Amino acid sequence: MLALLISFASTSVFAGSHSPCGVTNGSINILANEFTTYRIFMDEVKSCAGPDADFNVTHSVDHNKLQVAALSANPAEFSAKLVTNGSITPLMNDGLIRPLDDLVEKYGSNLNENQKITIDGKIYAVAFMANAQHLWYRESILNDLGIAVPSTYEEVIAAAEKIKAAGVMDNPYAGAFKSGWNLGQEFVNMYLGHGGEFFKSGSAQPNVNNEKGVAALNVIKKLTELSNPDFLTQDTNAVKEEWESGNVALMHVWNSGAASLLDDEGDQDIKADTRLAPSPTVGGGSKPATTLWWDGIAIATNTSDENAEASFRALVGAASSTDLANNNPNATVWLIKGYTPGDTAGPVVDAASRGTTPYPSFPHMSLMHGALSTELVEFLQGNESAEKALADVEAAYIAKATEQGFL
Amino acid sequence: MPHKTFFWFILPTGLAMILFIGLPIVSSFFQSLHIETEQILMEVENCDPFGCKTNVRVDVEATEKLRQENPLGRFNGFGTYTDRNHLAFDEIGEAWNTSSSMSEFKDIVLNLPFYKALLFTLTFCFAVTPPVIILGFIVALSVNTLSKIIKGFIVFGTILPMIVTPLIGSLVLFWMIDSQGIIGASIQILFDDPNLSLKASSNLTWITLIIYGIWHNTPFAFVVFYAALQTVPQDPIEAAYIDGASRYQRVRYIVIPHLYPVATFIMLICLMDNFRVFEPIIGFSAEGVAQSLSWMIYQDLRNENKMLFGSAGATSMLTIIGIAFLLTPVLIRTWKEFRTER
Secondary structure (H helix, E strand, O other): HHHHOOOOOOOOOOOOOOOHHHOOEEEEEEEEEOOHHHHHHHHHHHHOOOOOOOOEEEEOHHHHHHHHHHOOOOOOOOOOOEEOOOOOOHHHHHOOOOHHHHHHHHHHHOOOOOEEEEEOOEEEEEEEEEEEEEEEEEHHHHHHHOOOOEEEHHHHHHHHHHHHHHHOOOOEEEEOOOHHEEEEEHHHHHHHOOOOOEEEOOOEEEOOHHHHHHHHHHHHHHHHHHHHHOHHOOOOOHHHHHHHHOOEEEEEEEEEHHHHHHHOOOOOHHHHHHHEEOOOOOOOOOOOOOOOOEEEEEEEOOOOOOHHHHHHHHHHHOOHHHHHHHHOOOEEEEEEEHHHHHHHHHHHHHHHHOOOEEEEOOOOHHHHHHHHHOOOOOHOOOOOOHHHHHHHHHHHHHHHHHHHHOO | OHHHHHHHHHHEEEHHEEEEEEEHHHHHHHHHHHHOOOOOEEEEEEEOOOEEEEEEOHHHHHHHHHHHHHHEEEEOOOOHHHHOOOOOOHHHHHHHHHHOOOOHHHHHHHHHHHHHHHHHHHHHHHHHHHHHHHHHHHHHHHHOOOOHHHHHHHHHHHHHHOOOOOHHHHHHHHHHHHOOHHHHHHHHHOOOOOOOOOOHHHHHHHHHHHHHHHHHHHHHHHHHHHHHOOOOOOOHHHHHHHHHHHHHHHHHHHHHHHHHHHHHHHHHHHHHHOOOHHHHHHHOOOOOOOHHHHHHHHHHHHHOOOOOOOHHHHHHHHHHHHHHHHHHHHHHHHHHHHHHHH
């Protein structure tokens, strides 16, 4: 699996010898999520596009909410979108991104084979990085109290309780529990870690109200009790701030967070004490309770061929730039050819090698994630039982999936 | 005014209202009767950096063909209105049959999204409006007695909460009530509880939102009352003064009766404004514990990857009906006053 992630694909076809960079025709307008690694990637895209290119990029944490409306318009608001295995499905559902086979053949000679995201035999996206949430810890705090690095969530909870009991920190654990997408994602991680399946096999019928779902919720509840009482308002960026303020000793956030957590800004003592660890397993399971993600580039259907080609050239130039990867080895786990993984790649490679489930890419998964986002809050506040919360999730999902025509 | 003159007078406004208010409502209503066409799924082989596997995807061509045939989607009648995410008739019926006590029934109903949002919306409406009217009146009276030199500055300072964009205002307060913000930290010291957080419990969040609502809306009541105060006739006040009436008595028996119709107007506008409470929920990141009807519409249109037009349309219609219910008593009262005055 390690070989798969960072392989030097030997099968690349040298059919296309066109250099992608230096775009002169067409305009490039990209919609992307907002975090440091994407900023680094976009700098490379811009320099690949060249000084003569008409280049625009919009970074927004709300990219998921904007993308369908923005790309449904004709002509589309954006010519390209950075997608993940989560956000690609709503675009695929409506046919809003175009097959890239001809463009890949023309400009993609430097791509690894595993960068090509194929659906039903056609390339719809080109991945450039892999990401996963995993454990982060403060080495000195664990060492002082004689705590071994936790490898299961049961150990994480015990460690956090010990830190709290020792009076070192009031709220030693942090995770992105903000009600909304983040909270839904925490449940996705924990439920898959317990070996759960979101849908009854072969259908769009929900399947979360079961023992595994209850167990997953109870672990999340325990973790939130060891977190800042404002946990329902904290997204990944807020959690990173807590970490940089020295309020937290254990957290479960994205590997790409290394780009901002381990940079030269902020408290250097905390940075020097920050360690990355594989994502823990939970409830005796063998797979880590996290999901694997790829991030890639996709081109809008409703944009002119000229703009599509211009956008693809600039993006694929960055997505096959060995320099980009090796100049920023710790920004993320690049999938780019010739990349030598940095110190921080370990947890993602570990997750992949232990058979972690990629984030589910069912067409109706986003509706399930949406239902999880809103219906779990009352349980975490202690106002209702886990069974009731999960029954609510299923009922909310069914109402929405019916309206969307999945059921 | 003769009817004919009135007709020509109102015609441009009437046409604009039909075009910009009436037609969109009709269109939302039509949309709310429909749901998306069926999504046709097919099995395909997907390959990504983590390997290849069989998955399902939407058959875009077949689904698109269905969509072309029925651009509005499938006709669903009032199905969306009665589903779980709206009026939830089935769920309420079941709760009525299975719950053993009234409080259990109440808990089940208030756990349904629409009723949960309705409860917060109404609580917000009725908790914010009266203090706004009383506070606005007191502030107007106080400002009215100030000397001319400082009046301008004070008036400007007083209406500032209304000038600030609601989202920005609530974000500023959100950071101030953070456990490390000036208000949050002060409250922790005051109550000697380092874990006290205004954002953590639903009750405290509701109270915070209501206080924000009062802060934001009071200037409006103040401005209207202040303008109305300038129209209070001076003669009866002077007469009362000579008769030995105290300041309280002059306000109670002369000013307040004079401002009564203005207070009704402020109540009307405040109730309407507060019924569509939305920005503070976003600004305070309070979606988890406080949802309003407007927030539900936003959620349907924005927070899902795919816009749920039918659901949003249904909630909009229910909101309009809600506002109509809320305003009926006030409107009837105004109408009666209008009749007696004639």
